[in-house]
Amino acid sequence: MTPALDLAGIFVFALSGALQGVRKRLDVVGMAVLAFFTAVGGGITRDLFIGVQPAAFRDTGYLLVPIAATAIAFFWHPQVERAMPGVLVFDAAGIGLFCAVGTAKALAYGLSPLHAVLLGVCTAVGGGVIRDVLSGEMPTLLYDRQLYAVPAMLGSTAMAVLYALDIRGFAATLSSAVLAFALRILAMRYGWRAPLARGVGGPV
Amino acid sequence: MTPALDLAGIFVFALSGALQGVRKRLDVVGMAVLAFFTAVGGGITRDLFIGVQPAAFRDTGYLLVPIAATAIAFFWHPQVERAMPGVLVFDAAGIGLFCAVGTAKALAYGLSPLHAVLLGVCTAVGGGVIRDVLSGEMPTLLYDRQLYAVPAMLGSTAMAVLYALDIRGFAATLSSAVLAFALRILAMRYGWRAPLARGVGGPV
Amino acid sequence: MTPALDLAGIFVFALSGALQGVRKRLDVVGMAVLAFFTAVGGGITRDLFIGVQPAAFRDTGYLLVPIAATAIAFFWHPQVERAMPGVLVFDAAGIGLFCAVGTAKALAYGLSPLHAVLLGVCTAVGGGVIRDVLSGEMPTLLYDRQLYAVPAMLGSTAMAVLYALDIRGFAATLSSAVLAFALRILAMRYGWRAPLARGVGGPV
Incomplete structure (x- = not known):
């Protein structure tokens, strides 16, 4: 994978973690902990x-990178908050990239396509x-019904299918990531929502 | 172990996770996440x-199996909720089976009997x-005082004792599982409760 | 490391976990779970x-040791609560010891100094x-602004620097642990606090 892209995804995720820390009025240690685990917690779990x-x-x-994101949020959080609609586009790119990279790593270690997805x-979401x-x-x-895991699932599935067809490397990663990214952007744009169990209303 | 029994235990646990998702009005992604980790989270941790x-x-x-349980809870959760008293019997069976299987796996990897328990x-409970x-x-x-971990502890102890006596395989698993299952059913039937620290009232 | 010191640190941490269980009116199983994970959860994660x-x-x-701490908290929690100001000194000692030992183990496994810190x-804090x-x-x-992680960070950094200078073993562990311990005690004594992001008030 391109390490620069990977670090860019980590930076955006870390920024969202550090900002959540600011919103919850955490101290700088709390901000750094949230920045670090938001950014790399999914990969650690994988x-x-x-x-x-x-x-x-x-x-x-x-x-x-998470330490740098914490420093930026510490000093300039009002500016970063104002830029958040733009940041959400980078977040969508992070989801795309991370689901593709994560699936590829699992397949490289011999896991089944289902487990790799x-x-x-x-x-992407951990x-x-x-x-x-x-x-x-x-x-x-778990509850907000935005399509967040679903685009990641489709991007991961694309990656697993391309891998099975022996299409690997940068082209496979890029096209899977772009698919997940595009679906995530469309889901945000049109407000697509995940279904609730039959006959159930929204969260109380 | 008998894989069919194992999958039956996972199915019951996954059903209880998916139902908790319905009760909390989670979307289908949240239901599937709860179903999966309720069913296999204990084994993953082990x-x-x-x-x-x-x-x-x-x-x-x-x-x-967790995906199937999610689908069933998605479409037929009212019926499954009504059947829950019956499901609790299967849950007790799952506890019995999982504590026996988990102890055996830890012993097979050379852990001490205490750690294996x-x-x-x-x-069983993770x-x-x-x-x-x-x-x-x-x-x-942690708080509800039902005997839930305690039957698992006794079933696991039985398994470790039998293992030390060189009684292994299906007979040991079955008898340990049945012991934990019977204790769990008796605890439910007679409302046995775990003690609080000396001089402490119940949860506020 | 000196195993006796290590077990003393675990005992103090386990006691604080079991006491939190008493305060939340958990049953004895909940107390034991909190005691165990408070004491060894940081090391497990590491x-x-x-x-x-x-x-x-x-x-x-x-x-x-966590089982013994649970038993003590179960029977004598009022006495232990009264002794808590003294226990906090042992807790500070535990932080010092655990950060030094944890850094040394990470370095011994070949991690970078930054990761080892x-x-x-x-x-220490996990x-x-x-x-x-x-x-x-x-x-x-994450939020209470006490200097808790920061002394651990400085003790870990001291350990990593000493390791790089080829000063290892008991002397390095002891001096790093004492540094973190002293900083923690000073932070408690003088009420030093971690900063919030620029322009943010305390927790609501």
Whole structure:
């Protein structure tokens, strides 16, 4: 994968974690903890489930980028908040990239395509779930009905299908990531929502 | 172990996770996440603590059964809720089975009997703890005073004792599971409760 | 490391977990779960992040000490609560010891100094975070502005610097632990606080 792209995805996710820290009036330690786990928590979980040491503890960039994002949110959070609609586009790009990269890593370690798709989704959305659990909230992912996991699932599936067809490397990653990104953007634009169980109203 | 029994235990646990999702008005993604981690979260935790790759990411059944349970809860949750008293019997069977299987796996990997009992309990009750944490609630296990972990602890202890006596395989698993199951059913029937610290009233 | 010191640190942390269980009126199972994870949760997390089997599942003391702390809190929690100001001094000693030991273990497994510092902090404060998440609360660490992670960070940094200078073993552990301990005690004594993001008031 292109490490620069990877670090860009981590930066955007870390920024969203640090901002959640500001909103909850956490101190700078809390901001840094949320920034770090939002950014790399999905990848850490994926690696533990694959059974290898999490890459975040081998690569210094995975640590420095969340620290930089924390510093930016610490000093300029009002400006970053105002830029959030733009940040959501980068977040969608992060989802796309992370689901593709996560699926590829799971397949490279010999997991079944079904498990690889699960771990691709986990890479993309796991950090946000950890951020919410650490913030003392139910994970947004579980109830807010936005299509967030679903685009990741389709991007991961595309990646697994291309892998089975022996189409690998940058082209496969890019097209899967773009598919997930486009679906996420369309879901935001048109307000597509995940269904509730039959006969159930929305959250109280 | 008998894989069919194992999958039956996973099915019952997944159903209880998916139903909790319906009660909390989660969307279908949230239901599936709760179903999956309720069913296999205990085993995943056990495997991470043993230091091996979680079995749930090697076996396709561990993924398909929670998806099936989610689909059933999605369409027929009122009927499943009505059948819950019956489901609790299956849940007790799941506890029995999981504590026996979990203890055996830990012993097979050379852990001490004491640690194997801990991991047997963890296999049986860990999924429910993860379900509650993801739902934004304190784990029921910690406060509700029902004997839930205690039957698992006795079943796991039986398994470890039989193992030390060189009685292994299906007979040991079955008798340990039946012991935990019977204690859990008796605890439900007679309302046995775990003690609070000396001089403390119930939860406020 | 001196195992007796290590077990003393675990005992103090386990006591604080069991007491939180009493305050939340948990039953004895909940008390034991909080005691165990408060005491060894930081080390478990560190070991998973290093990619080795958690030491807590190899060493019987790591299991028996939390059980003993639970029993003490169960029968004598009013006395222990009254002794808490004294216990906080032991807690500070635990932080110092755990950050030094955790950093040393990460370095011994070949992690970079930066990651080793992160894992030293994680060893010292991770158990408290898990205790709070299991109790259904936001981790105190994230918002309460006490200098708790910061002394651990400085102790871990001292350990990593000494390691780079080839000063290892008991002398390095002791001096790093004493540094973190002293900073923690000074922070408590003078009410030093971690900063909030620029322009943000305290928690609502």
